[in-house]
Amino acid sequence: MQDKIKKTWFITGASKGLGLAIVKQLLAAGQNVAATSRNIASLTTAVGTTHKNFLPIQANLADDTSVKQAIAETNTTFGSIDVLINNAGYGIGGSLEELTDAEVRTAFDVNVFGTINTIRHVLPYMRQQQSGHIINIASIAGFTAGTGWAPYAATKFAIVGLTEVLADDVRAFGIKATVVAPGAFRTNFLNDDSLAIPQNPIADYADVRASHQHYLTMNGNQAGDPEKAAAVMIEAGFNPNPPVHLFLGTDAYTRALAKIESLTNEIELLKDITTSTDY
């Protein structure tokens, strides 16, 4: 990557996982990096550098003002913002009945509203630059939902939807938008301190419990390499013709195709009803 033009990157949720991998690779390549975390100490410890190209920022992504300040600070420090990577997010498992309104809203605060906030505040800069790339990290669960992850699927489907529209809305300004849908990657995602489960589970939901058990046994053995995922996303950030959807991982690729096939069949079966409602 040494021959790449120097860009300024803004990465959220950078103290661990994919976010941290992206930050480290970018800094090693001499890129400008602004990175956020809820706790600046854990961020600087994790990144382990006081490189002049690195701007660690403590931000509460669900707070519009906090995000506005973080982005303004980045632009002031580096003179531009070229690539926004909305990575911050966490998994939440449980049935819709078990999870409270508060638990679901918290998930939306980070996984959805935080992303909308960063986009809202980065766009004025990118429009003025007439260039930029917004990369939103969703999940394969944002394309095909699994049993027991309904609110998580809701947040990730939302990211996919808003990114599709965003790509059209900003195209005229030379700005690109991509939604990344990773499968299972070997990060902290399934750890106790990352994955949220219901405070008040209902034992009757046997299928939900079984699904969670299955995923938890996978922890530490996920097939996806976060370093490779980070490299791919960085490449996408440099690509003048990035895709709108980018699935990462053989599991994601396979599940996406399976979803398309089963949905196509269902749509075909119901074609007559579907086309019977016009005037």
Added chain:
Amino acid sequence: MSTNKTWFITGASKGFGLLFVQQLLAKGDNVAATSRNISDLEKAAGTHPNFLPLEVDLTNEQSVATAINTTVAKFGKLDVVVNNAGYGLLGTLEELSDAESRGNFEVNVFGLLNVIRQAMPHLRAQGSGHIFNISSIGGFTGNFPGFGIYCATKFAVTGLSESLAAEVKEFGINVTIVLPGYFRTNFLEAGSLAVPKNSIDAYRSTRDSQQAHQNDINGNQAGDPEKGVAKIIKVAEEANPPLYLFLGSDALNLAHAKIAAVDTEIAAWRAVSVSTDF
């Protein structure tokens, strides 16, 4: 004696919701229906011995709980829940304030979740029931310039419904996602479609989209809501109802186009997609 069903419909003072009330009462079913304002509802739907109008703030879980419990107390059961309440919001992510954006999620998503959370204990106890979540073709494809937030809310409904269907199967409960195209309701009227308080003129494609929706499409939508609602009611009678129910030729065409576009993109980027495993 036919086994009449008990339905719970949200957003019933106009549009699809009101048609549900009218068609269901005509066929002899019990209907509990909600609106933010009970007089709007009563004025629109009239009175009927099998009709229970309810004033509900869907974003207030206690209000929802009271409504559902009152319904079950009156009719003895709850067979079909139709999460219909929702509204359209046009505006780019930059134009819409945090409050305007969150507002759309309040009704379209969190209100819907409140209803599900409160209905589920009853449905599980019965070992039966059917939940219809009214999403949108905009909850399957983002091919609607300027509708990013609205699409996000409807994509969320689509996604949570997929998962809900799987998680409640073991209790004998069915879930159907309804994805209508354009239907001739109040949806695009000034009092329904929300737009940004502070729009940015530079977003030409969004301004054009706004213009087209408010002036050209409004009142000329191809979908007949009477037929749309009738089809959903029919699907509720099926033993093995579908998960996805697209309504409207426009919805069908847009669904096909979306699938084709994603298929093409997946194929083009396949090598990259499968390159990230250990």
